[in-house]
Amino acid sequence: MSKGLPKRSEDYSLWYNELVKRADLAENSAVRGCMVIKPYGYSIWEKMQAELDRMFKKTGHTNAYFPLFIPKSFLSKEASHVEGFAKECAVVTHYRLKGDPSGNGVVVDPEAALEEELIVRPTSETVIWSTYKNWIQSYRDLPLLVNQWANVVRWEMRTRLFLRTAEFLWQEGHTAHETKEEAQEETLRMMNVYAEFARNFMALPVIKGIKSESEKFAGAEATYCIEAMMQDGKALQAGTSHFLGQNFAKAFDVRFATRDGGLEYVWGTSWGVSTRLMGALIMAHSDDNGLVLPPKLAPIQVVIVPIFKSGEELQAISEKAAEIMEKLDAVGISVKFDGRDTFKPGWKFAEYELKGVPVRIAIGPRDLQNNTLEVARRDTLTKESIQLDQIDLTDKIQTLLADIQNNIFQKAKRFMDEKTTMADTWEEFVEVLDNKGGFVSAHWDGTAETEERIKEKTKATIRCIPLDRDGDQGNCILSGKPSAGRVLFAKAY
Amino acid sequence: MSKGLPKRSEDYSLWYNELVKRADLAENSAVRGCMVIKPYGYSIWEKMQAELDRMFKKTGHTNAYFPLFIPKSFLSKEASHVEGFAKECAVVTHYRLKGDPSGNGVVVDPEAALEEELIVRPTSETVIWSTYKNWIQSYRDLPLLVNQWANVVRWEMRTRLFLRTAEFLWQEGHTAHETKEEAQEETLRMMNVYAEFARNFMALPVIKGIKSESEKFAGAEATYCIEAMMQDGKALQAGTSHFLGQNFAKAFDVRFATRDGGLEYVWGTSWGVSTRLMGALIMAHSDDNGLVLPPKLAPIQVVIVPIFKSGEELQAISEKAAEIMEKLDAVGISVKFDGRDTFKPGWKFAEYELKGVPVRIAIGPRDLQNNTLEVARRDTLTKESIQLDQIDLTDKIQTLLADIQNNIFQKAKRFMDEKTTMADTWEEFVEVLDNKGGFVSAHWDGTAETEERIKEKTKATIRCIPLDRDGDQGNCILSGKPSAGRVLFAKAY
């Protein structure tokens, strides 16, 4: 906190990196592409996890745990799956080190080579479906609604804290169903769970849609996703839900005795969100002073900073603060009192702004005399003096937190709406992408070839075919061929 | 649930393996030594995690996350640490697969060899202390009280579900302190947290002690542990807490500016418990009918089984059950109603006994007429009829659950006490180990040599030097040399 953050308007990317580090969210580790999630960052992730876990359980899912390692041969069993993941796998080839014969340190023991190499899971469809083969015999065993919280590894060459790291934390749901319809419903249900979580907890508006064939998950029949808009006009995929059809059931021979005495392949889904959501949360709401956290995910919702010159003043203010903390704590509001005398109030103000604490209460000696408080809100950076004789503080803070949560969402929603532009010609399309950024709603002829050419020319990809698009027909902005409706393009993280 | 479990008295080991699988706790996976933790087993682990996490936070710790991979060179930085872990490491050597030139499947791409191999963490001291170097500059940065929930890998050759697996789940606390005394206090504090958790939640009595030099953690100055007694008379180490001295601070050059302007190495601790606790929980309490779960860790505390012949009867019983569930749910008791008509009551009784559900309520048509219930408790396998006109069911069940929790603990405590024997001669010592089993409290001359000879002759190891041993002096059971006090020997998992 010695100097200010870089400004978003000057260098968005540098602003993000510095913010992540200075707000104690995460940092790069000694291992290329792997991050350390620092305690403050992790405590936000924990709040996300707790809520998502609650939502998964409410929709009938239970947690389980599957192995970190996947036999190499498993990956090959589903053709497009191996295609999608083989190029970025961490491969375990040996199971022992030994002293370096030439002197110091250790070397891999060549005599301890594995018969079959193991892949550190990039995702767990293969190892899970190989297990499901034993768990599923009859329709009575279905549906199987399982989720796993785990770490996964994808050997990305260009990494970015939270957004793209070699190792990341996530949850992956893997479900098995009797019918195609049931699996499709599950796929949509979980996309909707993600969208609700983004909206209600992250204060993040999202577009729900379906991925184009080229962008769908390796091994899926269809990939649904939620897409969010960041402050620099780039899109971010915040969660995906895949309808797997019978692909993995066929790859791992998972069949079940049907109600009418037949034998059929099981229908599957998988769905996941990851620590990437932390990146979305940070980039969607924060400002040049630091993080702006929605109260529902803030580890500290209210901080109390005493303004004092003497030990007696601090003592008196501490007593007042203790009363307030007790009241707020009783209604489930998390409050911190920062009574350190090694830092000045101004330093603390800046520190808690950097950390995104939604509400700051300052108490000075005059406040004690007048029975007042200064209450500042992080989202608008405004403050007001509260006369405690006239106001129920608990009500006031609860209302304020709800208002901040809502205000952050509305602001992000307005921003996304403003950053969504219809384009009907190629010139418009390029112009919007180059200058305004954001989502561009445009006609596309539906071919992978055109999609690829657009990407080459503009770096924009089809983020999704929105579920709520109206079916207005038109002509592809690039090829001019007929289009069945608009899709959303954007440059993306 | 087609046939009964093997009996403990006939084949304890087979009984354990079968119980773990049939009660849906865990199973072996396609990857050697790696287990799948099944939903029911995982839900017990989640309850353990939740309580431990609460206890860690209450003692001032916060969670964070550090990388899965450790650069090979890091391991060598602390000499005894590498010695302890090098021989059982999963080693990542490559980061890409490619299509097999000879036809099908994929092979490791030889062009994608890592410059430095990465070790899948067997424990995280090295990667964490390399991070702490950047986090700690001054005494103001101390203490640093961090915990991590993670998976770790130790390439064990002989594995056993929960007890010894190549991959396991655990938590590892890593703390850094200004003074030796503070670090020692922390080491003891966390050992005590583990002991309290074992006693109050797992209903598991434990002996607190310190490990001998040969048994201590690779890289520690001292290792404290809690040791439990299983029903077959073997001991199980249920948790360890290490005083690291300045070993890792020196290995990673972590120094801090002291209060008086000096520069000193930081003092460290680390402590952990793992999914091994699941093994301890199962082996300590279960019987020939299946699991016996302490109510505080039971995912389902009460199951209601309807006894019915017709759909009308089921309907009427379901309504009664719904009333009961609402009442019990309101006081935080987890209840399940099993109204399936595809399974008979007797089958369900056996199934929930196998799964260790503490309380079973059966309701038949006559119960509806008489306003009665049959309540059975899993620990004693006894049942009684409850007249609802006379008894508050909620109170009754709450009292019953508390009583079961206590009874399971007392039973295990009596068992451990009975299985703890003093031996004063070598003949007695061998006799007890061979026939009675359990802990043997005996004099030892304090040398690693004698310890090793005893282990070779009897397979018994020093489980710990109990913290509460009285200082009665004597003579080593093997060497006859003077001993400063008794230590606990046992054969162990």
Ligand SMILES: [Zn+2]
């Ligand atoms: Zn989309």
Ligand SMILES: [Zn+2]
């Ligand atoms: Zn011990």
